[in-house]
Amino acid sequence: MSGEAFLSLTSASTMNTNTKRxxxxxxxxxxxxxxxVDVFSTVREDKRCPLSYVIPISDNGGSSSELIRVFGGPGIGDVRSRLVRLIPDDPDHDDSEKAAIKVFFNHRLPKDRSKAREEWLQIVEADHALWANISTAKKELIRSFLNMINSEILKRMRPSSTFDFTGxxxxxxFLTGARLFSGSFESAIYLLSSICSVxxxxxxxxxxxxxxTHHITVGLANGEHITGQNSISHPSVATPLENPAPSQTEETEFHDGIEDxxxxxxxxxxxxxxxTFSKADEEDLPARIERLWYINPYGQxxxxxxxxxxxxxxGEAQAVIYSIGSLYTSIVPSLILKGIGQAISNPSIRYKILILNSTTDxxxxxxxxPFSAVxxxxxxxxxxxxxxxVSGSATPSLGPSDFRSYVTHLIHLQGPGTPNVDKSEMEKLGIETIKVYGRKMEGESFVRYDEKALIxxxxxLIGERDPRMERSRRNTLEG
Incomplete structure (x- = not known):
């Protein structure tokens, strides 16, 4: 089917979409x-429909790792990041408070431990420049939860364990303080959403x-297992893949002596x-990842x-989108949960769109x-x-119907380092492909999606076509 015929057919079928979804x-x-985020917001606005982001809670790296070590609870960094990113920008009004709140909640303390502690106290005591342009009412509301988490940190101090504010x-x-105060992760998210005017x-x-806290493990094709999201995605300097570690018993006994x-x-x-970890210059895994699963604290x-x-x-969606990001630590942890596969496979969801990464990692x-689109x-x-x-550990057990039950459309780029897309193979699977043109940023070796082309x-695929689009489609998009 030609690109023009496919786009015309898609546009016509869109008009008959079940309005209930x-x-x-x-x-x-x-x-x-x-x-x-701006791409999805624009599409949502065009459709005038609800938009929901599903975020995993298995991250155990960065500052989240210290909060989990001392307080337990889910990995909240990605949830916080998305909520703050959704603070609306109004080009017609100079809203300095929203800009200040975005800077405030995205702020990270210094990497020097003593300086980080010193700056934290300045923030808690409202003696920091970050509070400028935040109204008194919101400032005192935010401070109440920061003071609460500060008090909890002090109460948990032990000779063997002190909280590290580094970075x-x-x-x-704030989100951890709100969760501890309310006893509800959902309530903490609601509070931060309200403050951020989402x-x-x-x-x-x-x-x-x-x-x-819920952790993940992956199994590699060579039989090895790697436990914990940080170790899977971007390990610290000492990696278990290269350096021999102390015995399990010695390590367990050492950590049992720490109160957390x-x-x-x-x-x-x-x-x-x-x-501390680096997302750059990561060494290859010794073999491909074959499967991911959740574990309890003892590894079961x-x-x-x-x-x-x-x-x-x-259950109310007309479209599911798998966004760009780390496949096994950003997307798969949400998909393997009970209830998700059944819900996505429902034929009433007409569009199940994979936006393919522009590079492999x-x-x-x-x-x-490297992974191909398939x-x-x-x-x-x-x-x-x-x-x-249903066991999905072996590719041969999956047929074309399985693939199309969960992915109906593929959007991809073409350029140096992009995953290979075999159109004939996609056609056999019944998956439509759309190639969009990207842009290369100065100093980067890979191609990025162009917002206008992706929109x-x-x-x-899922919105009404603007008649003016037909004249300019070849500039940005190829069927």
């Missing part, structure tokens, strides 16, 4: 997908609504501080149910055998099948 659900992680995110500290038509939903939120006997790799596999609000949104390598889709299908209790592609 209007929502758009986006599965994503944090930083990468934040770059596409801590003020937004993460529009009511857009929601940020944790994949699991929980007050507990972890239960005695918990896996040592789940109890370490991962405040567990099956968890999805946040009921997520499955409810999927540590999770979709190794560099000698590999990305297979990983999604396996995860959704596992959500339904146009998504509108063609």
């Amino acid at each position: 209007k929502g758009i659900v986006v599965f994503s992680g944090g930083s990468a997908a934040n770059n596409l 801590a995110s003020i937004g993460n500290l 529009p009511s038509h857009t929601s940020v939903l944790p994949a699991i609504n929980t007050n507990f 939120a972890n239960l005695p006997g918990t896996l040592p790799t789940l109890r370490k501080q991962y405040i 596999e567990i099956r968890l149910a999805a946040n009921p609000r997520v499955t409810a949104c999927l 540590r999770e979709t390598g190794p560099s000698t055998s 590999d990305f889709i297979a990983a999604i299908a396996k995860a959704c099948n596992e959500s339904r209790g 146009q592609a998504l509108k063609v």
Whole structure:
């Protein structure tokens, strides 16, 4: 089918879409997908429908790792990041308070430990420039939860364990304070959403609504297991793949001597501080990732149910979008949850769109055998099948119907380092492909999605086509 014929057919079928299903659900992680927030917001505005972001809570790196070590609870960094990114910009009004709140909740303390502690006290005592342009009412509301978390930190101080403020995110500290005060992660998200003026038509939903910590493990093709999101995605300087570690017993005994939120006997790799790590220059995994699952603190596999609000949104959605980001630590942890695969496979969701990454990373390598588009889709299908209790550990067990149950359309770029897209293979699977033109930023070796081109592609798929688009389509999009 030609690009023109496909686009015309898609546009015509869009007019017959079941009006009862209007929502758009986006599965994503944090930083990468934040770059596409304006794209999704524009499509939502065009459709005048609800937009929901589903965010995993398994991150155990950065400042989240220290909050988890001392207080337990879910990894909140990606949720906080998305809420702050959704603070609306109004070009027609100079809203200095919204800009100040965005800076405030995105602020990180210095990397020097003593300077970080000193700056934290300045913020708690309202003696810091970050408070400028934030109204008294909001300032005192925010301070109340920062003072609360500060008090909890002091109460948990022990000779063997003190809180490390190095590089801590003020937004993460606030969200943790709100969760501890209310006893509800959902309530803490609601409070931060309100302060950030996130529009009511857009929601940020944790994949699991929980007050507990949930970790992930991956199995590699060579039989190895890697535990904890940070170790999977971007390990610290000392990596278990290269350096021999102390015996399990020695490490466990060492960590059992530290008073923190972890239960005695918990896996040592789940109890370490991962405040410092690098997302650049990551070494390849020794083999491809084949499967991901959740574990309890002792390393045993567990099956968890999805946040009921997520499955409810999927029940009202006309479109599901798998956004760019880390495949196995940003997307798959949400898909393997009970209830997700069944909800996505519903034929009433007409559009199940994968926005393919513009490059491969540590999770979709190794560099000698990078993932193709089919590999990305297979990983999604396996995860959704596992959500339904169907083993998806081997690709041959998945047929074309399995793939199309979870992915109906693929949007991709073409350029240096982009994953290979075999159109004939996609046609055999019944998956439509749309290539959009990207742009290359100065100093970067990869191609980025162009916002206008991506908006146009998504509108063609799930929105009403603007007649003016037909004349300019070839400039940005190729069917």
